[in-house]
Amino acid sequence: MALALILLCFVAGAVLCLLPYRAWLPGAHLGLAALAAVAGSILVAELDRGTLPRRWGAVALRLDALSAFMVATILLIALLALWHSRGYVARELARGGLEPHQAGRYYLYLDAFILMMLIAVVVDNVGLMWVALEATTLATVLLIGLHHTKEAIEASWKYLLIGSVGIALAFIGTVLVYCDVSILEPAREGALDGSRLLEQAASFHPAFLRLAFVFLFLGYGTKAGLAPMHTWLPDAHSEAPAPVSALMSGVLLSVSLYALLRFKPVVDLAAGADFSARFMIGFGLLSLGIAAGMLVIQRNYKRMLAYSSVEHMGVVCLGLGFGGSLGTVAALLHILFHALGKSALFLLAGNIQQTCDSTQITQATGLLRRLPVSGRLFGVGTLALLGAPPFGIFFTELAILRAGFQAGYLALTLAAAALLAVIFAAMLAHLQRLLFGEVERAAAAELTVAPAAFALGLLLLLGVWLPPPLARLVERIGMELMP
């Protein structure tokens, strides 16, 4: 019931966009998002009571703790993005960056994007999950190229091609998994259901599943922004409009990791836990390394945030690779905290871009004077994302490093810690250039800061105190993921 309401909200939003653009459209979307968020909390409560549906007609659903967690995260960030979009779109219309019909299409694609992400995390059939993820790629391409600038078009082309190839590789992995399933039993009804795969995992051929996992990892890893398949990420996330960047960076990357997480227990049972662990640790460390390198030479603050996303996805992968209850739980919480922090930062970056008309760091100095509130929040947010206490990310990063030591990967964990330190120094240097500097205080326009402030406040709160429902939820996920 709650799930139906959630999906209906965004379908309604999409339908509204088919009408000609009216000034109440952003407000309507905000209302729908709030409604969906309320329904999301009902969903989590239903999970606790165990009354979630298993099927919707012909489609099998998989609403376990991980799905509920992802749904909650998606809805939270969607709320923030649509909240911020009101002010963002109004300002863009005012200063001529967007035409009204473009604004209508912006909301249409945004609704489709969120809807597809929600579908991806609730269906059981991994084939349909793939279809939904491909649909998110397609919905976001046009969002990235919304402003018809040269950079935006270049970014959207690269994203389209690399994303499509990545998703095609993931499809090959899905086909190979299906091949193994169909060898064991010729029945096709529900053969690709994730829950069924988990049950049959022990009887799969290890070699098949290893080959399939390689393709799945490369494919979904491309969508998740893991190096070296991350080349689309800085372009796409920096050229997209701010709320879209927030959603993509905060949630879409995590949804791609979710897809990988659905296969990980199956592969672990069939081919041994070492195989996937090695992949995750290796690529996680590589992502950290490449992000560190590119962050040092960075000159564009939006691309800086994008590479920071690469880094954090690397951290999550490390956590999942190190494993154990500590590593897994920390990685999942890190997904939530990163979503909060990164979306706040991207929303604020949107404010900065609209004021300074450029995404170069050298053009956006003196933020403490130019944009007192946004600038300060940006500083706080960056520190939070770098792992400063008492924000949540400090605790999860520490926990992941501890998990690494516990699992026995001494050298690798030390390397990860060193890279995190390099990233800390690099981003702090860029932050200093952004915040300080002599600029005349220009007339500050009406900027939306409430969503970003809310997100950062939530991040602070969750760092200090984990509410019991959330703690229970994450514990359940940890238990489900460990076979």
Place this chain on the structure above:
Amino acid sequence: MNPAIVYLVELGSGAILVTALAVIWRHSLQAYIGAFRLQSFLLGAVAALLSQLQGSLELLGVALLIALVKGWFIPRFLRRLLARVGSGREVRPYLNVAASLLICGALVVVAYSATADLVAASRLPTRNGVPLALAVVLIGFFVLISRRQAITQVIGFLVLENGIAMLALMVSYGLPLMVELGVFLDVLIALWIMQVVVYRIRDTFDTLDVTRLKGLRH
């Protein structure tokens, strides 16, 4: 297990691989579209033969869909796009034809060795086509990364998708119908979006040479 049908399927798989090579060999975009069209028809024919082998009506439907959408609709769509946007020839690719063909030969060997376990363990009569399917995927991928014109990259992507469809057919007689339909829909929408972006590239950059898209660095 009708041996004649199995033989024809093997023949069809080989022919599909050869049409994939045609994209590397020829120079004009019209030839690429023609090769893709032939490849899609062959794929539809192979799917129809497999539906005969398995006695599945679902698979026959998929075969018809492949022939209709990929064999007729998409080439027509590409031809119209080409007429409105393009130049007809591939702009000096990064590698010359002979080197590209040699690399494709190496990719075929890679495909064979990667799927050796799979072929050995599979009990389906179509198992000999599995390495060929993976080879088509790799060749499509190679076309995508080694060509400079945007439309050629799109064709490389379409060849990649054909290869994956062929893999699904060879390895498990296709996927459940719902998933197949979803995949078709995705490919069509992706193609439509690619067309939109190609128009935008042409309008903004005045060329379809993607090496000119170098604004975003680091």
Place this chain on the structure above:
Amino acid sequence: MAWWIALFQPLLALLLAPLLVGFIAWLKAGAQQRRGAPPWQPYLDLRKLLAKEAVVSRHASWLLRTTPGLVFAATVAAAALVPAIAVGLPSDNLGDLLALVSLLLLATFFLALAGLDPGSAFGGMGSSREMTIASLAEPTLLMAIFSLSLGAGTTHLGRIAEAALIGGIGLHPSAILAFVAMFIAMLAENARLPVDNPSTHLELTMIHEAMILEYSGRHLALVEWAAWTRLYLFLAMLANLFFPWGIAQTLAPLALIGAAAALLAKLALLALVVAALETKVAKLRLFRVPELLSVSFILAFLAVAASYF
């Protein structure tokens, strides 16, 4: 008895080759709505050339004088290795695939070298072009037949044909790839369109003709006869290695006559295909030829990969 048949095969090659080439030219003429020369014209050409005096350039060395005989001998020796009307002959043990290719390459090599010998411009040009093509076509030929030998378990051509008869490997899909590859290699090695126009004498387009421009009289007769026999050998290989039905497995006279008839039929069919192709396609520009040969090489390579794995 077997040895007589074995020695008869090269003789058959020599006898049939001019007819084959004349037949192809006659078919092309018919397709082009011309009357053209009768199919036995090459025999008359040979008789004419053998009667004429051989004029040799003052600047030529012993190479020019000995090459025709060498090329002729090499081609006749190669003809002994190709199964034309019978398999299971003792000549099968004389040499295998590698020996055949080496003999053909020997002939090409000396032709090219002798093209350079008299120091004329055309000869050198033709030689360099011929070596470019040969260096790409020879590996293709090797690979194509090698893919068949992987299936047959032997590289002796007679035994490959025998294995094909018994096991029907000629119908394997990889064999079709090998057939196409070898067909393209045949076009390249025998100076047929679209690689080289056998009847042109324009300096921009000559390859084979340029190399043999300096020969006359009996020298020219030997070189031309060797070239025709070469084409016959290639077509006989295409016919008998891939479609070996009709070939005699015993030495009974009836079987041999049947085999000869089958051979004639298959050669006629292949000649038809070659003539149709030559009428339809235009000559490729020279720098496109390596692309075509790369394609044929890759096809042969794919055939080997498919047979190997």
